[in-house]
Amino acid sequence: MRARAAFRRLALPAALLTLSGCGPGRNEFAPACPVAQLVPALADLTRFTGNGRDLTDLVVQARIIQVRGECSPGSNDTLNANVAISISVQRGPAMAGRDVDVPVFVAVSRGGDVLDKQSLPVTVSFPPNVDRVALTSQPITLALPVGDGIAGPSYHVIAGFQLTPDEVEFNRRGRGR
DSSP states (O other), rough: HHHHHHHHHHEEEEEHHHTTTTSOOOOOOOOOOOOOOOOGGGGGEEEEEETTTSSEEEEEEEEEEEEEEEEEEEESSEEEEEEEEEEEEEEEEESSSEEEEEEEEEEETTEEEEEEEEEEEEEEETTTTOEEEEEEEEOOOEEEEOOBBBBBBGGGEEEEEEOOOHHHHHHHTTTTT
């Protein structure tokens, strides 16, 4: 009986001691992340069939809902920024089939210069009797060089849809209004 009581008294401190190695140490903080930006003219996608701009010509309409990220120290003076993009996609009356590709991109810039850009074709599948789907991408890892006065916040992560010039103009005109 005394052995059990002694074990219980020692088990909790031992468990806490093993957990003390988890997470950042005392006075250590997560690294500062880049600024995430969504370009308003590239946050919406509206695709039509042919030259029509009527509701009956609408193939798909999509919107980037959120761009979120987190950072962790990388190796060799790098910062790993993990970015996930959440989108909402609505099927239009002119969409043939149940699958549509939605072209999303993520870019990294610093000082106004685009340093890297990745296009990510996202295939959206609509189940039967469903015309709206929301989804979040798998995390996209960006390794950013830091050090020598360059920190995470000096970068900007930009996300949007890869649009045609006509689609950009449609968005700038106020979505056809």
